[in-house]
Amino acid sequence: MNKHIAVYISNKDHKQDFIERIQRGIVLSDFSKPKAALFSEITINKLIQEERIHGVSNVVTPTGNSLEKSSQGERKKALLNHIISQNPEAIIVDNVFGNLDIEAQSQITQTLNELSDRVRILQITKRQDDILSFIDQVYHLEGNELIEFKKEEDTEIKKEAFVVELPKAYRPISERINPIVKFTNVSVDYRERPILNNINWEIRKGQFWQLMGPNGSGKSTILSMIFGDNPKAFGQDIVLFGVKKGSGESVWEIKQKIGYFSSDMLHGFTRLDSIGNMVVSGFFDTIGLYKTPTNEQIKIAQHWLRVLDMFDIRKQDFLSLSKGYQSLVLIARAMVKHPPLLILDEPTNGLDDTDVRLFTQLINKIASETETAILYVSHRKEAGLNPDLVYQLTPHETGSIGQVMD
Numbered sequence: 001m002n003k004h005i006a007v008y009i010s011n012k013d014h015k016q017d018f019i020e021r022i023q024r025g026i027v028l029s030d031f032s033k034p035k036a037a038l039f040s041e042i043t044i045n046k047l048i049q050e051e052r053i054h055g056v057s058n059v060v061t062p063t064g065n066s067l068e069k070s071s072q073g074e075r076k077k078a079l080l081n082h083i084i085s086q087n088p089e090a091i092i093v094d095n096v097f098g099n100l101d102i103e104a105q106s107q108i109t110q111t112l113n114e115l116s117d118r119v120r121i122l123q124i125t126k127r128q129d130d131i132l133s134f135i136d137q138v139y140h141l142e143g144n145e146l147i148e149f150k151k152e153e154d155t156e157i158k159k160e161a162f163v164v165e166l167p168k169a170y171r172p173i174s175e176r177i178n179p180i181v182k183f184t185n186v187s188v189d190y191r192e193r194p195i196l197n198n199i200n201w202e203i204r205k206g207q208f209w210q211l212m213g214p215n216g217s218g219k220s221t222i223l224s225m226i227f228g229d230n231p232k233a234f235g236q237d238i239v240l241f242g243v244k245k246g247s248g249e250s251v252w253e254i255k256q257k258i259g260y261f262s263s264d265m266l267h268g269f270t271r272l273d274s275i276g277n278m279v280v281s282g283f284f285d286t287i288g289l290y291k292t293p294t295n296e297q298i299k300i301a302q303h304w305l306r307v308l309d310m311f312d313i314r315k316q317d318f319l320s321l322s323k324g325y326q327s328l329v330l331i332a333r334a335m336v337k338h339p340p341l342l343i344l345d346e347p348t349n350g351l352d353d354t355d356v357r358l359f360t361q362l363i364n365k366i367a368s369e370t371e372t373a374i375l376y377v378s379h380r381k382e383a384g385l386n387p388d389l390v391y392q393l394t395p396h397e398t399g400s401i402g403q404v405m406d
């Protein structure tokens with residue numbers, strides 16, 4: 001009988017180091033290299049790097065696109081199929097459901113269930129709800145040691161974490177900017193493959209939206225037309241902050257009005273910066289501080305640090321914080337300029353249960369105390385996070401159509 005193991009880790013544990021120790025046979029040696037394959041975003045990122053260097057990858061995606069041009073979900077499905085085709089003795093499964101839509105989650109659960117008859121599975125997860133049903137034993141980490149994990153009653157006091165009121169708007173959000181985003185009959189295709197079909201959607205001041213849709217339905221494509229410089233936006237009827245896209249405004253001008261946070265940002269920082277500098281740098285849309293902030297900007301940033309209860313540790317290195325606390329700092333960084341729109345792109349991917357609770361409280365506070373509209377993109381319905389409106393993309397052969405759900 002196979003013994004399947006889960007290790008329930010928190011953001012305080014160094015996941016990548018832990019996985020490396022497993023692969024080197026230092027711990028859980030049945031899952032060392034080359035016996036066990038690694039199903040993880042770490043592997044996907046490595047494959048994308050290789051693809052950039054060599055131009056090709058032997059991992060085939062369902063659309064035939066390169067991994068880099070594939071959606072997050074397509075990449076994960078392709079990697080799992082590739083791993084299965086290699087017949088490994090064991091698989092390390094890291095953050096199994098991250099970025100996957102509900103249907104893909106149930107497909108992957110079924111595939112792993114079937115595999116579990118012949119392949120040993122080691123699951124690494126930060127979310128208790130994600131522990132797969134066939135897992136025989138669950139551990140958690142204490143330092144480098146594995147300790148048997150028993151689900152305890154949730155003894156944590158669920159008190160409100162952020163008691164300080166949020167700072168008032170730095171510059172009032174103009175009454176005239178409404179709607180903030182308006183798409184009229186927007187259609188997109190890539191190499192003649194239709195992705196979006198006649199999208200009509202508007203985001204109004206202060207609204208809290210969730211953008212949903214299965215993997216590959218075009219969520220990131222929509223975001224890149226709002227926030228990025230996707231060339232597909234040109235010639236389309238997209239109005240951002242009252243200005244038609246492509247009519248002369250620069251990407252920089254648009255970004256000034258948008259606060260953006262994606263869980264991917266947590267992997268991008270290498271240089272050392274203090275927590276305080278990180279927050280105040282949000283006024284300049286730079287990572288780190290290159291300009292001298294005004295006294296007003298410093299005051300607002302300090303106010304946000306007090307909201308996060310991090311004022312006293314503002315001089316500490318940002319990178320010394322856990323991923324969960326780093327996310328909170330980056331939300332404050334996105335919010336200091338009090339933008340009309342805050343985009344949260346898969347924000348809880350990779351966070352642990354405790355951090356998600358804090359994160360949810362901060363977003364709810366922003367939704368109730370500011371006039372900033374929130375666009376939250378995720379497959380996950382986080383308990384306690386309640387968007388007012390959902391925009392649902394449903395794929396069709398002629399491209400995804402969009403619908404407003406209440």
Ligand SMILES: Nc1ncnc2c1ncn2[C@@H]1O[C@H](COP(=O)(O)OP(=O)(O)OP(=O)(O)O)[C@@H](O)[C@H]1O
Pocket residue numbers: 063065069070071072073074099190191195213214215216217218219220221222
């Ligand atoms: N530059 C590109 N060239 C070709 N195809 C692309 C490109 N960018 C995206 N696509 C394709 O467009 C489709 C929509 O991708 P998009 O990333 O917008 O989906 P998504 O809803 O965000 O998916 P996920 O939830 O998996 O991240 C996918 O099939 C993807 O492969």
